[in-house]
Amino acid sequence: MNQALLSKIPPKPRRIKFYSTIILVFGIIISSAMFSGFSVIDIISNLRFAFRLIDSMFFPPAWDYADNVIKPLLQTVQMAIVGSFFGAVIAFPVALIAAGNFIKIKWLNQITRIFLNFFRTIPALVLASLFVSIFGLGSFAGILALTIFSFGLISKMTYESIEAIDYGQVEAIISLGGNRFNIFRYAILPQVLPQFISYTLYAFEVNIRAAAVLGYVGAGGIGQYYEIFLSLRRFEFVGIIVMISFGAVLLIDFISSSIRRRLV
Amino acid sequence: MIKFVNVNKTYPNGTVALVDVNLEIQEGEFVAILGLSGAGKSTMLRTLNQIIDVTSGNIIFNNVDVNTYEMYGDNIEKEIARQKELNPEFDETKLNLKEIDITKIKGKKLRKMRSNIGMIFQNFNIIKRMSVIQNVLSGRISYNPTWRTIFGFFPKKDKEIALQALDRVDIIEKTYHRASDLSGGQMQRVAIARSLAQNAKILLADEPVASLDPITTFEVMRFLKKISVEDGITMIANLHHVDLALEYATRIVGVKEGKIVYDIQIKGKNKKDIIKDLEIVYGRPISHDDFVGEE
Ligand SMILES: Nc1ncnc2c1ncn2[C@@H]1O[C@H](COP(=O)(O)OP(=O)(O)OP(=O)(O)O)[C@@H](O)[C@H]1O
Ligand SMILES: [Mg+2]
Numbered sequence: 001m002n003q004a005l006l007s008k009i010p011p012k013p014r015r016i017k018f019y020s021t022i023i024l025v026f027g028i029i030i031s032s033a034m035f036s037g038f039s040v041i042d043i044i045s046n047l048r049f050a051f052r053l054i055d056s057m058f059f060p061p062a063w064d065y066a067d068n069v070i071k072p073l074l075q076t077v078q079m080a081i082v083g084s085f086f087g088a089v090i091a092f093p094v095a096l097i098a099a100g101n102f103i104k105i106k107w108l109n110q111i112t113r114i115f116l117n118f119f120r121t122i123p124a125l126v127l128a129s130l131f132v133s134i135f136g137l138g139s140f141a142g143i144l145a146l147t148i149f150s151f152g153l154i155s156k157m158t159y160e161s162i163e164a165i166d167y168g169q170v171e172a173i174i175s176l177g178g179n180r181f182n183i184f185r186y187a188i189l190p191q192v193l194p195q196f197i198s199y200t201l202y203a204f205e206v207n208i209r210a211a212a213v214l215g216y217v218g219a220g221g222i223g224q225y226y227e228i229f230l231s232l233r234r235f236e237f238v239g240i241i242v243m244i245s246f247g248a249v250l251l252i253d254f255i256s257s258s259i260r261r262r263l264v
Numbered sequence: 265m266i267k268f269v270n271v272n273k274t275y276p277n278g279t280v281a282l283v284d285v286n287l288e289i290q291e292g293e294f295v296a297i298l299g300l301s302g303a304g305k306s307t308m309l310r311t312l313n314q315i316i317d318v319t320s321g322n323i324i325f326n327n328v329d330v331n332t333y334e335m336y337g338d339n340i341e342k343e344i345a346r347q348k349e350l351n352p353e354f355d356e357t358k359l360n361l362k363e364i365d366i367t368k369i370k371g372k373k374l375r376k377m378r379s380n381i382g383m384i385f386q387n388f389n390i391i392k393r394m395s396v397i398q399n400v401l402s403g404r405i406s407y408n409p410t411w412r413t414i415f416g417f418f419p420k421k422d423k424e425i426a427l428q429a430l431d432r433v434d435i436i437e438k439t440y441h442r443a444s445d446l447s448g449g450q451m452q453r454v455a456i457a458r459s460l461a462q463n464a465k466i467l468l469a470d471e472p473v474a475s476l477d478p479i480t481t482f483e484v485m486r487f488l489k490k491i492s493v494e495d496g497i498t499m500i501a502n503l504h505h506v507d508l509a510l511e512y513a514t515r516i517v518g519v520k521e522g523k524i525v526y527d528i529q530i531k532g533k534n535k536k537d538i539i540k541d542l543e544i545v546y547g548r549p550i551s552h553d554d555f556v557g558e559e
Contacts, residue, residue, distance in 0.1 A: 166389075168385055168387055168389040169389050169390075169391060171315055171383075171385070171389065172383065172385065172389035172390070172455075173402070173405070174313075174315055174378070175313050175315060175378060175381065175382070175383035175468075176378070176379060176382075176402060176403055176405055176406060176458070176462055177375040177376060177377075177378040177379030177405065177406030177462075178375070178402075178405050178406065178413075179372075179375060179410060181410045181413070181414060182402075182405045182410070182413055185413065185414050186391055186394075186402050186405070186413075187391070190391050190392070190393040190394055191393070193393075194393075
């Protein structure tokens with residue numbers, strides 16, 4: 001390398017920041033593990049119980065019982081579908097109110113966002129137990145819980161997409177003499193609809209998993225069977241439910257995510 | 265006629281964009297606004313349809329029917345004839361023509377006023393995920409009840425208007441194409457068709473050709489000129505190229521630091537003199553970069 005070129009090269013950046021970040025991250029992980037009582041020794045010493053459990057769950061699979069799994073599984077999927085659908089229906093208008101480029105009232109945007117984040121922080125399982133205590137046992141409470149849960153998820157992502165649209169198209173509709181509904185229909189909807197559908201499908205995928213455990217608190221679906229068979233220690237039945245649910249989740253994820261990929 | 269009266273604009277962050285702008289534009293003029301980047305050209309256009317509000321001053325349009333907020337402009341007879349063509353029951357005795365200051369009106373009245381004023385953007389701002397015809401039909405939104413526009417049920421008459429507009433900019437063969445599949449020049453022609461469907465009497469063009477290649481640039485400029493001449497549409501265009509202004513405009517207005525520093529009718533003037541005068545606007549001699557080049 002010649003001298004002229006060497007003199008032009010800027011000094012090599014120091015990597016102190018990079019290394020200190022790595023050390024910090026590992027420090028946090030290790031100290032969290034220690035505080036929460038995580039112990040590798042415990043895992044190893046209990047490993048044989050785990051193997052015994054797996055053995056009784058899956059070897060051999062309780063195929064005879066499979067028929068009985070289908071109905072609650074379908075109910076779980078239906079709960080997830082209905083919950084995602086209603087969640088999405090409420091999410092869109094609320095996302096519009098939260099979006100600062102559609103409703104230009106700052107305090108209203110902020111309040112709506114706080115409201116959204118509030119719902120987003122409550123786990124679906126907690127929502128479900130609350131609704132069970134209000135509406136009684138059954139899938140209605142579960143559907144309500146999933147509705148609220150998907151609403152929080154979809155509305156947050158949707159309002160962020162609305163804020164990221166190309167505002168020029170909004171200006172074009174304004175310049176045509178359009179009102180707020182026209183702006184929504186012609187400038188915002190075409191730009192965010194594919195993303196919105198994609199978020200709804202994503203919420204549906206998450207809901208399928210969430211719905212599977214809601215039965216635990218009596219909110220319908222396949223979860224209540226887990227509860228029953230675990231307490232009866234019928235691990236072979238638990239095993240077959242896990243296997244079939246796993247297959248169903250995999251299939252639904254595959255279909256849903258391939259649709260999503262095509263949308264955006 | 266459009267009249268800026270002592271218009272000032274200071275943005276909320278303190279940037280002064282327009283300083284005491286006074287300007288009168290007659291119907292059918294093709295005004296090219298020239299000036300350096302940041303001079304205030306876009307601000308000036310956008311105050312005209314109140315996408316940006318003014319800090320002080322008035323922007324006045326003459327002969328606006330206060331029942332419908334339809335603009336009749338300088339050539340009342342011609343506009344009455346056009347209205348009769350659109351609506352056989354049109355009753356001209358009901359007209360109540362007044363001067364309207366667009367900076368003083370709000371809500372529905374403002375939206376009605378805006379529907380008289382078309383706008384063409386540098387990056388077209390057509391709706392990419394809709395078809396060409398839907399885009400042009402969106403020019404009719406202010407003439408239809410909201411529910412119709414939401415469902416996209418436009419009357420047959422509007423479809424005819426949209427197709428005619430597409431035909432005038434020579435792009436009718438793309439009627440059912442998705443707008444995102446068009447080239448830049450074609451997108452800009454769709455935007456022009458949308459303004460025609462809107463029945464714009466004034467067209468604001470904010471650097472309409474800045475994202476186009478030279479050949480398409482001339483094509484789009486020719487269409488703007490054509491509708492200006494044939495329909496008497498008042499054209500106000502921010503341009504970056506001096507030769508485009510000299511070739512297509514009838515008048516050049518120079519803006520510098522928010523003030524109008526130059527204003528000339530091109531007809532009968534020596535182009536070389538104008539180019540020399542433009543040094544006032546740009547604060548430097550005009551160079552090759554200020555020209556698109558030969559057509
Ligand atoms: N929304 C805004 N908020 C604050 N300042 C702005 C805003 N829009 C424009 N300005 C400022 O106002 C001045 C005039 O801007 P304007 O966009 O009108 O210039 P222009 O002549 O159109 O420039 P260009 O040729 O680059 O488009 C500039 O200093 C610009 O930075
Ligand atoms: Mg500009």
